[in-house]
Amino acid sequence: MCGIVGAIADRDVVPVLIEGLKRLEYRGYDSAGIAVFDGSEMRRVRRTGRVAEMEAAAQAEHFAATLGIGHTRWATHGGVTEANAHPHVSFGELAVVHNGIIENHEQQRERLRAAGYTFESQTDTEVIAHLVHFHQQKGMDLLVAVQTAVRELVGAYAIAVVSKREPGRLVAARMGCPLLVGLGEGENFVASDVSAIIQATRRVIFLDEGDTVDVRRDGVQVFDGNGNKVDREVHVSDVSLASLELGPYRHFMQKEIHEQPRAIADTIEAVMASGFSAQLFGKDAGDVLADVDGVQILACGTSYYAGLTARYWIESIAGLPCSVEIASEYRYRAAVANPRHLVVTISQSGETLDTMEALKYAKSLGHDRTLSICNVPESAIPRASRLVYYTRAGAEIGVASTKAFTTQLVALFTLTCTLAKLRGRLDAAQEASYLDALRHLPGSVQHALNLEPQISAWAERFAPKQHALFLGRGVHYPIALEGALKLKEISYIHAEAYPAGELKHGPLALVDAAMPVVVIAPNDSLLEKVKSNMQEVRARGGELFVFTDEDSEFSASEGVHVIRAPRHVGVLSPIVHTVPVQLLAYHVALARGTDVDKPRNLAKSVTVE
Known part of the structure; x- marks a missing residue:
């Protein structure tokens, strides 16, 4: 679960590999390495820690080559050691990098040991290197050896392989983990993410499940899982190099928080043009969405909290029953399927393994009405x-x-309104009102961003704490969950979120002067209930940090700190109130000196169980 980059060219590819790994650092990793063939031998350098440390070692050893592969690793099998870092090499001849999990690695390890192979690492990946080499020893060329080897693997993988025996090619394969091919002029590339090769090419081929690819300087050939040659569509990536640079910000997280007005405006552009139209979701969406009697949402992590928010909207506005499940739980239980439910999967990367497998499971149960909400095309x-x-x-x-x-x-609200419109629950006046709310949403988010100096001041009070509670009610409860998640992810403060009404059913026992309590308290129908819950906290000596609206009747006092958004924005309030909890987590992490963009033990694209 990390980053892969590979290149074959007439120029030195070492700078390409290292730059690619730097652009993959955001995915989270604990070691990095490259392996290259310099015309006479396979050379490898690996280091735990940051790519910069590995880069310095490669420069010191004067690495230069026209063929090579690189990797950033997030430890799964085996600890964070140089011996476990990728690439892994077999007999000094063949090198492999790998994302994913090989489930039958122990069986293959015993088989290969019996064949005379020794293992230097605790990883499942070293099995792949030796297995491909084993088949090469039987006279297979590199492509056939890789195709044969992957048929003997059980699990998820994206791999790239280079061999001293065949210096004119690079072979890659994928099953369950993302991998793409980059097309250049007289040079070609493989990568797990387009950002790794965007400095060299924008023309990419996304490999399908089971594909292998033979990459040479003058072209590439893709083969499907049955070994048949296939043509895969070439896409021109619209990823901007500027989007991969920090610019004036201290961290990417800060930059991305401040990019939200633009990101929201771009996401609603088509909605503003067409209204809540089924065609926003695909060419046959009208027939599909009009013929559902419920919604099943499957997601993980932050995307799961987006689904929890959407449940309130879907049931109250569209009048459809909605269930939301963590994908890793859904895929392993005996679910009772209703094929007339719309299955919605949510994933930022579009590659989240548990969500992908949950979708496959849902389809196996008879669900053919499926919708993906995703940020990564193809x-x-x-x-x-x-x-x-x-x-x-x-x-x-x-x-x-x-x-x-x-x-x-925003996407889930658009889906909600579209479902409501198709069911006759959204008249023209209400549609106009919701569209107007969306139109003003980027401005409202910008107003929330303007609260950053006040939130930064709060962070100094949070920095020494070890625990925090977040409270919300109704549609804002998932935002409390998201706030707690953000705080624990990047500041390493233990944080939990509860519906405010649940406070007296257990969590109140934790409240004292050392336990800050963050409350999401907009001026909605549940405000008075939230105020009562806040009194329960103050009566136990708890310190309150309240995010509310300008028109709510709150006043700061001893032990009660209040920050107000400019105005209540109605049904879209959860989106606006997300921004302050993001900023709180960011500034607390700054105050504590943690690695904001690359928090420990976490990765961006989770492609393993």
């Missing part, structure tokens, strides 16, 4: 879905999701 989950709505957040580099979350909420 990724696996949208390709497996009947309908799709792409958020237009742009590249999100920080591991902690920010603009992807708020644009997911």
Whole structure:
């Protein structure tokens, strides 16, 4: 679960590999390495820690080559050691990099040991290197050896392989993990993410499940899972190099928080042009969406909280029952399917393994009404879905999701209103009102961003704390969940969120002067209930940090700190109130000195279980 880049060219590819790995750092990793063939030998350099440390070692050893592969690793099998870092090499001849999990690695390890292979690492990946080499030893060329080897693997993988025996080619394969090919002039590339090769080419081929690809300087050939030659569509990436640079910001997370007005405006552009039209979701969406009697949402992490928010909208506005499940739980239980439910999968990357497998499971149960909400065109989950709505957040580099979350909420609100309109529950006046609210949403988010100096001041009070509670009610409860997640992700403060009404059913036992309590308290129908819950906190000596609206009747006092958004924005309030909790987490992390963009133990694209 990390980053892959590979290149074959007439020029030195070492700078391409290292630059590619730097652009993949956002995915989260704990070691990095490259392997290159310099015309006489396979050379490798690996380091735990940052890419810069590996780069310095490669420069010191004067690495230069026209063929090579690189990798950033997030530890799964085996600890964070140089021996476990990728690439892995077999007999000094063949090198492999790998994302994913090989489930039958122990069986293959025993088989290969019996054949005379020794293992230097604790990883499942080293098995792949030796297995491909084993088949090469039987006279297979590199392509056939890789195709034979992957048929013997059980699990998820994206791999890239180079061999000293065949210096004119690079072979790659994928199953369950993303991998693409970059097309250049007299040079070609492979990568797990287009950002890794955008400095060299924008022309890419997204490999399908089971594909292998033979990459040479003068061209590429893709083969399907049966070994048949196939043509895959060439796409021109619209990823901007500027979106991959920090600009004036200290961290990508800060940049991406501040990009939310633009990301939301881009995401609603088509809605503003057409209204709540089924065609926003695909050419046959009208027939599909008009013929559902419920919604099943499947997602993980932050995307799951977006789904929880949407449940309130879908049931109250569209009048449809809606259930929301964590994808990793849904895929392993005996679900009772209703094929007339719309299955909505939400994933920023479109490659989240648990969500992808949950979608496959839902389809196996008879669900053919499927919709993906995703930020990455042509990724696996949208390709497996009947309908799709792409958020237009742009590249999100920080591991902690920010603009992807708020644009997911926009997409889900659009879906809600479209379903309501198709069911006759949204008249022209109400549609106009909701469209007007969306039109003003980027401005409202910008107003929330303007609260940053006040929130930064709060962060100093949070920095010494070890625990925090977040409270919300109704549609704002998922925003409390998201706030707690952000705080724990990047500041490492233990944080939990509860519906405010649940406070007296257990969490109140934790409240004292050392436990800050963050409250999402907009001026809605539940405000008075939230105020009562706040009194329960103050009576126990708890310190309150309240995010509310200008028109709510709150006043700061001893132990009660209040920050007001300019005005209550009605049904879209959860989106606006997301911004302050993002900023709080960011500034607390700054105050504590943690690695904001690359928090420990986490990765951006989660392509393993």
